[in-house]
Amino acid sequence: MRTISALAFTILLGLAPAGVAAQEEGRPALSEDPDGGQFLFIPGIGKIPLSPGMRGLGPAEPPEHSPSPRAAPKAAAPPPEPPLSAGERQARDMARLFARLAGAEDEREAQGAASAILRRWAQSGSDTVDLLAARALAAEQAGAPTLARALLDYIVVLSPYWPEGFVRRARVKASEGDVAGALADLETAARLEPKRFDALEALGTLAEKAGDKKRALDAWRKALEINPRGPEAERGVQRLRLEVEGQPI
Template structure:
């Protein structure tokens, strides 16, 4: 036993005694080795291999495995399916309408309104878009009857496209058919309740035909969607006084 205790003392002193810096010190650093059967050994230069008990760490305290580290990684959520074009289009329109409603000034509102009108100007059909373009060319070229004939085909082929009815209403109004124009604008507003342009035009035609209360209602609906229409707001204030009188 004394010889064994003396041997451990020699090992302990050999580890504690400092050595000169440099390569000799690096060569005396202990290292860890593993045999082919899973055994771990601490290798001390000049001493040899010292077997380590199962679970022991050579250069740190013994510890139990961290339960968190043993927990399996959570499965990542499945990626959301890509949105279809109609859904993306609806989301973009909702953002633009929100910008229009919350615009700080008339210039910002006009910018948002222009983008909205450009998007409304396109249908989901190349054929309908072509007919609508030819109708516009006929209208600007001084052929309203041809323009209306083409737009009749447009609303027949695409009866849910509000823009077709807005355009035909304009052509009908130019030809003096106010009743037909009002009917088309009402259809457009029913198909797309956010058509502030159709509501403003409907108000103007209703006022023209003497339906002031109907006109006032249309103006107010248009302003609720696009509050920064300053000229329309003045028109609404004037008509409100005519219809409802001044506030006391």
């Protein structure tokens, strides 16, 4: 049997694979020995035993001719979300403000969030109602509660689902001594908007003055659930809890 140099053997190991037909065509072929093991058969040279695990033949094509792997297809970009309506934007902004109010770390941060919420509640969405509300506020500040109340009566008729109108009218009624009417307006405002912590705080104050301490305590507690840093509601709960419910057993 002929022998080949190490360089020639290396070259032969990189040749294309073939079967028995390759041997017939005079090309190198990788075969198995009946006694076990593999060998490389080269026409004109003979069998060349291969070590276990040795790769006998290289790729069928040179590396430069190998097809390049295809890039993974890019994931399709999600379709753009539809723009929010004015009402949806307002609801989103209010939800964020209430989250800030509930998670405020101190009273100052809570007051900032509460003020922003109150400013949004003061917007009726109607130019006519806003004009009447501005005039009612001017009359109230000028010491003309009768005129202010008359304007606010028109407001709650024109916009019966605007809680701010009832809150403002309750304030004017309370200044005139109409405590029952003020309490009724505050209850209406809290029913229309259960998160009206300002209406609940005012309700607690008036109810306590009227001697209805249980009603006042309930209002204070509801206000604290919305605005945990509300100092007035916190003091009201501390002041009335034992008096209304007694010492726990």
